[in-house]
Amino acid sequence: MANLQVNLPGLNMKNPVIPASGTFGFGYEFSKFYDINVLGSMMLKGTTLEARFGNPLPRIAEGPSGMLNAIGLQNPGVYAVMEKELVQLSKVYDDKVIANVAGSCFEDYVECAKIISRHPMIGALEINISCPNVKAGGIQFGTDPQMAATLTKAIKEVSQVPVYIKLSPNVTDIVAMAKAIEEAGADGITMINTLIGMRFDLKTGKPIIANKTGGYSGPAIFPVALRMVYQVSQAVSIPVIGMGGISSGADAIEMMMAGASAVAVGCQNLVDPYACPTIIEEMNQILDDMGIENIQDIVKKSHQY
Amino acid sequence: MKNYQDELVIKSITNIAKDVYEMVLVGPGVKYISAPGQFINMKINNSLQPYLRRPMSISDYDDNSLTTVFKVVGQGTEILKNKEIGSTIDCLIGLGNGFSIQDLASVVLIGGGLGTPPLYKLGKELASMGVKVTTVLGFASKEDVFYVDKFKEFSKVYIATNDGTMGQKGNVLDVIKHENITFDYYYTCGPERMLDALVEAYPDFGELSFEARMGCGFGACMGCSCKTKTSPYKRICVEGPVLLAKEVIVNG
Ligand SMILES: Cc1cc2nc3c(=O)[nH]c(=O)nc-3n(C[C@H](O)[C@H](O)[C@H](O)COP(=O)(O)OP(=O)(O)OC[C@H]3O[C@@H](n4cnc5c(N)ncnc54)[C@H](O)[C@@H]3O)c2cc1C
Ligand SMILES: Cc1cc2nc3c(=O)[nH]c(=O)nc-3n(C[C@H](O)[C@H](O)[C@H](O)COP(=O)(O)O)c2cc1C
Ligand code: FES
Numbered sequence: 001m002a003n004l005q006v007n008l009p010g011l012n013m014k015n016p017v018i019p020a021s022g023t024f025g026f027g028y029e030f031s032k033f034y035d036i037n038v039l040g041s042m043m044l045k046g047t048t049l050e051a052r053f054g055n056p057l058p059r060i061a062e063g064p065s066g067m068l069n070a071i072g073l074q075n076p077g078v079y080a081v082m083e084k085e086l087v088q089l090s091k092v093y094d095d096k097v098i099a100n101v102a103g104s105c106f107e108d109y110v111e112c113a114k115i116i117s118r119h120p121m122i123g124a125l126e127i128n129i130s131c132p133n134v135k136a137g138g139i140q141f142g143t144d145p146q147m148a149a150t151l152t153k154a155i156k157e158v159s160q161v162p163v164y165i166k167l168s169p170n171v172t173d174i175v176a177m178a179k180a181i182e183e184a185g186a187d188g189i190t191m192i193n194t195l196i197g198m199r200f201d202l203k204t205g206k207p208i209i210a211n212k213t214g215g216y217s218g219p220a221i222f223p224v225a226l227r228m229v230y231q232v233s234q235a236v237s238i239p240v241i242g243m244g245g246i247s248s249g250a251d252a253i254e255m256m257m258a259g260a261s262a263v264a265v266g267c268q269n270l271v272d273p274y275a276c277p278t279i280i281e282e283m284n285q286i287l288d289d290m291g292i293e294n295i296q297d298i299v300k301k302s303h304q305y
Numbered sequence: 306m307k308n309y310q311d312e313l314v315i316k317s318i319t320n321i322a323k324d325v326y327e328m329v330l331v332g333p334g335v336k337y338i339s340a341p342g343q344f345i346n347m348k349i350n351n352s353l354q355p356y357l358r359r360p361m362s363i364s365d366y367d368d369n370s371l372t373t374v375f376k377v378v379g380q381g382t383e384i385l386k387n388k389e390i391g392s393t394i395d396c397l398i399g400l401g402n403g404f405s406i407q408d409l410a411s412v413v414l415i416g417g418g419l420g421t422p423p424l425y426k427l428g429k430e431l432a433s434m435g436v437k438v439t440t441v442l443g444f445a446s447k448e449d450v451f452y453v454d455k456f457k458e459f460s461k462v463y464i465a466t467n468d469g470t471m472g473q474k475g476n477v478l479d480v481i482k483h484e485n486i487t488f489d490y491y492y493t494c495g496p497e498r499m500l501d502a503l504v505e506a507y508p509d510f511g512e513l514s515f516e517a518r519m520g521c522g523f524g525a526c527m528g529c530s531c532k533t534k535t536s537p538y539k540r541i542c543v544e545g546p547v548l549l550a551k552e553v554i555v556n557g
Contacts, residue, residue, distance in 0.1 A: 022527075024525055025525045025526075029524040030525070032309065054530065059518070059530075060526075062355060065356055066356055067356055067357055067520060071527045074538065219353050247353075267526075270357070271356065271358060273397070273521075
């Protein structure tokens with residue numbers, strides 16, 4: 001069996017597979033299906049300073065090989081996450097996790113990041129400056145390199161743990177975003193978040209999602225994610241965690257060849273609760289078949305080309 | 306077989322009303338069902354399209370088999386109806402909370418269209434405990450009606466159709482009022498408009514099963530959350546699909 005171990009700032013992981021934020025709840029829901037300690041780490045549901053109900057229903061629609069969502073960052077607020085959700089998770093998971101932080105204004109981001117980074121289970125923060133589904137905040141930090149850099153600096157100042165910034169694909173120049181964030185002191189980049197999309201009901205002519213638009217993700221966006229991870233990982237020297245449409249061990253390995261140091265699996269967890277452990281097994285098998293002993297040997301293979 | 310999952314084998318597919326099919330599935334995974342009113346979430350095929358699973362109620366179950374009734378409304382259910390007998394479907398089994406089984410004097414089961422099936426096993430169990438069960442089923446038209454004989458096995462059945470082609474013309478509430486049906490408790494499943502009307506008419510003592518578009522069906526995505534009076538939100542797939550009349554926010 002190949003050595004799947006990877007080290008990221010704040011996280012020493014037995015393998016590079018991480019469930020993506022928003023598709024794994026606060027983790028413990030999945031422990032009824034399997035022992036979640038097989039995972040490299042996990043990205044928790046987006047957390048804000050105050051509790052949020054999120055957007056009206058319907059929040060879900062489908063597209064070819066993917067889904068649209070407009071959850072709107074439903075979460076019980078940072079204090080409830082620490083007092084309830086993380087307590088629950090600590091009963092079934094031993095390792096460090098990645099807190100996903102969002103906000104509706106600059107101060108909310110910084111305050112929420114500061115509070116949750118002090119929790120002993122948190123190994124790193126993932127700052128979601130790229131949620132397409134909330135009106136206030138989020139996306140404007142994710143589309144303006146200057147604002148993203150200012151926010152990164154402010155969070156770095158208050159955080160007790162390494163800070164990753166999550167990039168949106170809904171920009172014209174993702175490399176400029178990544179460079180600005182690296183310069184501002186980010187410890188890593190996670191990408192990509194969902195692509196803004198829409199579906200209509202043929203009978204009524206109305207958008208299916210109550211919020212009208214939603215974030216598209218799933219296998220349909222895989223080539224887009226690969227291209228962006230490839231471009232960004234060539235331009236920066238901090239690690240990139242690649243996600244977007246990964247649904248198999250082969251996809252995960254391809255993502256790492258494109259330059260990702262680790263991978264996150266999003267909506268495939270919803271279709272198949274066993275997606276992550278299956279992907280870990282498949283990665284092992286593929287590396288064995290390729291005669292590769294260490295997963296590190298495939299990272300950035302594509303950068304020779 | 307994994308926890309809460311099994312490749313269930315299709316034993317039969319029967320057309321029982323216009324565009325409505327009854328499917329019997331067998332396999333050891335059926336053991337994960339713990340209460341009537343729970344549901345399964347099926348992966349229609351092994352391809353990426355349709356991408357998401359499809360939630361379906363369980364109308365009946367025993368140790369090794371379950372029955373589900375579905376209506377062909379789109380891509381997924383169209384594929385489902387044409388499946389081969391003996392082929393398998395990847396199902397997550399025993400999802401959601403289900404109806405509560407209580408020792409009551411008399412109950413009424415109120416089913417609207419495809420909301421009818423999940424009440425069948427519930428009614429059978431209540432009747433076997435000695436509870437007096439009455440059933441009121443509402444459909445659009447005569448050609449949509451199904452399961453009447455099955456409910457007659459254990460209860461007196463009243464039918465309402467919107468166009469009056471079978472039973473009484475009108476909706477289920479009209480029938481309950483017109484027939485003066487009295488009950489200690491009600492259980493219902495059907496279109497949201499019907500559920501809202503029932504909560505308004507009987508806000509204190511009943512259980513209602515809701516539907517929502519689901520991403521996962523097991524609590525991971527928050528795609529199905531609704532507001533309730535008792536908590537900021539409940540996920541239809543985990544804390545539901547059954548909610549108490551007391552906690553439902555009408556039009557919420
Ligand atoms: C808990 C629960 C139990 C259900 N039980 C039954 C049942 O016993 N019999 C039955 O016929 N139907 C039932 N439904 C509705 C059933 O899931 C949908 O009719 C079915 O998913 C439609 O799939 P499709 O591909 O044919 O339609 P499409 O319109 O192609 O589906 C597109 C998307 O919309 C979703 N969707 C469409 N209609 C509904 C709906 N009414 N509710 C939720 N999601 C929907 C689909 O799951 C899919 O993600 C239930 C729904 C839920 C949530
Ligand atoms: C239902 C759902 C909820 C999500 N919620 C969040 C969230 O709270 N925070 C976040 O940073 N990303 C969120 N995302 C984005 C995912 O983490 C991921 O970036 C995206 O879905 C692409 O990966 P995938 O194609 O593997 O799903 C969500 C995605 C889905 C499908
Ligand atoms: S459908 Fe995913 S939480 Fe209910």
